[in-house]
Amino acid sequence: MANTYPTAEVKLTIVKEAWAGRKIAQIARKYKVCRDSIYTWMHLATQACLRAFRPQKRGPKFKRLITNEENILSLKQKVSELESEINRISHNHQSIPSHKYARLVRPDRCPHCGHPRILLNGYYPVKDAHGTLVDMPRFICKQCRKRVYS
Numbered sequence: 001m002a003n004t005y006p007t008a009e010v011k012l013t014i015v016k017e018a019w020a021g022r023k024i025a026q027i028a029r030k031y032k033v034c035r036d037s038i039y040t041w042m043h044l045a046t047q048a049c050l051r052a053f054r055p056q057k058r059g060p061k062f063k064r065l066i067t068n069e070e071n072i073l074s075l076k077q078k079v080s081e082l083e084s085e086i087n088r089i090s091h092n093h094q095s096i097p098s099h100k101y102a103r104l105v106r107p108d109r110c111p112h113c114g115h116p117r118i119l120l121n122g123y124y125p126v127k128d129a130h131g132t133l134v135d136m137p138r139f140i141c142k143q144c145r146k147r148v149y150s
């Protein structure tokens with residue numbers, strides 16, 4: 001008996017025929033399989049069907065919901081961080097004085113060592129007469145590397 005092992009599709013066909021009411025002995029002869037195998041496959045097919053028909057377990061769904069809420073919270077936090085970052089940048093952009101202005105207020109000589117080469121070294125925030133923050137140019141001495149404020 002050249003009993004090659006049946007594929008999953010063939011097993012399902014066999015089980016369906018058995019469920020349709022055909023005699024197990026007949027099916028066994030037709031497909032050249034033993035009856036015990038057919039009973040085993042019927043049992044496996046029953047279990048698979050029950051698994052397929054059972055409602056989804058709640059655990060994973062609930063877990064997924066919590067994860068989504070956490071994601072939303074962290075995304076909200078990121079958005080507000082970005083918003084304040086944008087505010088900060090746009091504020092600085094508007095209040096940063098031009099390089100022309102920086103050159104205008106640059107001291108002629110270093111107040112620490114008297115060196116004539118003073119370099120622009122970024123801006124620092126100061127409050128103006130209205131109490132709003134404006135950025136003032138800050139300098140650094142090429143020789144003594146000390147900070148010089150205009």
Ligand SMILES: [Zn+2]
Nearest residue numbers: 110113141144
């Ligand atoms: Zn200096």
